[in-house]
Every structure is written in structure tokens, then in C-alpha cells.
Amino acid sequence: MTRQYTSDHEWVEVDGDIATVGITRYAADKLGDVVYVDLPKPGATVTASTVVGEIESTKSVGELFAPVDGEVVEANQAVVDDPGSINADADAAWLIRVRFTSLPELLSADQYAELTAE
Template sequence: MTDLTALRYTEEHEWIAADGDTITIGITDYAAEKLGDVVFVELPAVGTELTAGSVVGEIESTKSVGELYAPVAGTVVEINDAVVDDPSLVNAEPFAGGWLIKVSVAAGALDGLLDRDAYVALTEG
């Protein structure tokens, strides 16, 4: 189980795990639940330069279509092909096998993102 308190979060319901200058991005269990059964995931190509706040992908469910936003600026270094092949991983394992992309970022890129307590307060408000 992922330590959810070690992650950072966005108001767009994405989680971010840092490992040096590479971060892993996924959507939260809250977002996965609200979306319903995820049936399609479109992710940016490796090498794509991301601008913080820009739309970088799409997640389609049986209920709606949602956009994936870049929480920080950086370069995509890996995508989760398993999620593209089996989008239901987003629902089944949002904090593990359902991750979406890995991005190389500059130091301090996560400054200003929400911690777990602030994210929980956002979703309960």
C-alpha cells in the first residue's frame, strides 16, 4: 500500500509521488470513484514537454470524459502502457498499478501542491 501522506495532490484530483527529480502522476481514488468505470486513457508521448496546468491527456469513463492536467512543468520520461491497454487499472489500483505518467522535473517543482490533509479537506468540502 502506498503511503498516501507521502504524496502531493492537486485540486484536479491528481496525486504526485516524488523520487529524486522524477515524479509519478496518477489520479486519486476519489477521482476514480467519481469517474466510474474507466474505459479509455490517452497519455502524452515520451519526450513531451509539459507546461504546468496544461491538458496532457484524457480519461474516459462510462459516465464522462475528463482531462488530465500537468501539475508541474517537466518532460515525460515514461508512460504506463499497462493503463493504456487496461484502463480499468485506474479504478482497481489508483495509487499503484494505475499510475499514468512519469515526468522529469526541476528541484522545487512540487512546492505549492496540496498535502494529504489539505486534499482530504478539499474533497470533503
């Protein structure tokens, strides 16, 4: 699976018609210590580029945006129970899985690296 990225700092891995979504290491570092995660429930319909969840840290509140249109099929309860797991390993701490109906153009790893290079 190839990991792709959004300009909102989410990573996306596509497997068939399922998109697994998490936040990037860059986003986790900017947030600081994550203390609370609110995710959509399975069965929820999401629309690309709309807010579907919230990630709170000791210094700010961040929004989770849906990178695709579709239906949430799974939310990672382990991350809800232990929000700090995002800081420990943002690359492995997925948040939601969505059965998507459309897949917008996403950024490659190189494009995302350019975006965050400032």
C-alpha cells in the first residue's frame, strides 16, 4: 500500500475500497501531547474536506478532516482510550477506516515533504 497525504496533515492508505486515515508525524509534533481524541462512529457518512473529529493536546485543539467521501467502517478505539499513542507513533496510530465512494487527488510523500519543508 502506498501512503498518500492531504494538505490538512492526514495520511491515507488505500486497500481496495477502504481508506485508512491517520495524522502525520508533522501534525502530531505541532499539536504536542495529545490528551483527547473524538472520532466519528462506524456507520457515519463523511464528506471529503469536512471536519469529522477532534484531536486535543495540552496546547491546542486540532480538527480531523475526512480525506474521502464514504462511510466510516471502523474507528480506532485504542487511540481514543490512549490518545498519547498518536505522539508515540503517529505513523502507526490510525484513526478511522472509511469505505470510500470517491477518492480525491492526494499528495505523494515527496509533495507532502515539500508542503511541510518551510
